Amino acid sequence: MAFDIWKQIKAGSFSPLYLLFGTEPYLINETKQLLISHALSPEEVDFNLSSYDLEETPIQTALEDAETFPFMGERRLIFLHNPYFLTAEKSKSKTEHNLAMLEAYLKDPSPYSIVVFSGAYEKLDERKKLTKQIKKSASVLEAKKLTEPELKVWIRDRAASNGVQIDEEAVELMLRLSGTNLFMLTSEMDKLALYAEEDKRIDVNMVEKLVSRSLEQNIFTLVDKIVHRNIEDALRIFYDLLKQNEEPIKILAVITNQFRLIYQVKELARRGYGQNQIAGYIKAHPFRVKLAAGQGKQFSDEELAQIMNLLAEADYQMKTGGMNKALLIELFLFKLNRHSVET
Known part of the structure; x- marks a missing residue:
């Protein structure tokens, strides 16, 4: 679940491998941003952050990067986008991947790199040996649309991260007014938290007054x-x-x-x-x-x-x-x- 992975990242506990997939882009994007802000210092980002599109770049190039010692820092952070070879989807990509090299890396990942596989895929091909192996080796975030209870937890957590509390009636009204789009909810929650900076509390009247309607x-x-x-x-x-x-x-x-x-x-x-x-x-x-x-x-x-x-x-x-x-x-x-x- 996203919340569990986020807590670990915020606590400075990192997995050498992450697999992020699903149709809720906010959860994937937020996980990436948390990894960048917690795994690397601002000074290290230019040197130790890499990003590859696997529809254009062979996996062996990215893995060679992962096995390179970090420059002026503790670790490297490497994002591997569109790992289509984990799905049943047909790709137009003509990139030749050395998947045997990937299988070997999954068994013994670099201790000084964090490798993040990321794709907006509804599901992976569970029949593939490689898919099974990566799901076993990595911290997995399946980015599904949040349920109503999960959305309420997310709203409360977002308020808490901004140093404020939100009343239960206000949580209900937030969902009714802003819907379930997490990007919109984020924007509205941050705006409300700024407005409630003095009292440290968001109530239903504040939501009614300030939240934008689509x-x-x-x-x-x-x-x-x-x-x-x-x-x-x-x-x-x-x-x-x-x-x-x-x-x-x-x-x-x-x-x-x-x-x-x-x-x-x-x-x-x-x-x-x-x-x-x-x-x-x-x-x-x-x-x-x-x-x-x-x-x-x-x-x-x-x-x-x-x-x-x-x-x-x-x-x-x-x-x-x-x-x-x-x-x-x-x-x-x-x-x-x-x-x-x-x-």
Whole structure:
């Protein structure tokens, strides 16, 4: 798990080999930055930090570097990007790798080098002997999307690393407003920590006041107002989006995507799927599925079907008709301001 590896790195405990792979780029990038800042002093970076793209450079060149004594420091840090030979993916690379040399190195890595294999691969080819060997020899970080509990732990840890505490209600609101993108959450948490520097505490009011909303989050809030038939607040959010120069056709597309998600979650839940199964099936984060499930309870199946029809009609009119695009969304919202949706 990323948090365990990070703690070891921060404590100055390093593995001679790391394997970082997965589809959550923040976790991989953060691990790299921690290694650079903790394994090397600023003066050593220019001399003892190397980076190779294995789609362009043969592994033997990188390993020769790893076996070279560090210059003016204790260790070398070497990043090996795109180790495609650990996957089942076909590469266009014509680079010839001496994998026997790599196998030998994995059995006896250099004591004065840290070698980091890094690739944005969803999975590795576990059938390959080399993959098995490197996973056995290295500290492995599989960078998956964090679950809701892991995201909450991450938010608290980020607050603590900035010397502040965050209330539980504020953690919940952070996830609702910023979503699950760790790069965005990092930016917002660091901003909040700076604002809370005097009191050393982030509360829900501070989050509500300071956290930026993405278009997707504004649309989620708009849909939430629709769910509760609060047309006045829904229109206010819509007009705010127009003031921010968001295009009506883009707004409609995101509204449609959110209702499609609600429809899919509701249908799959009726078939007996759990939230994590649904998330995997439709390739959405479990936290988004959880929120959509809650919204879906406010609509009957007939209402959701009618809403999807209304959205399809609005999309058609927006792309082919001469009616004002913003007015089409207003009409859609007014039609939903009834206890039940009418065709």
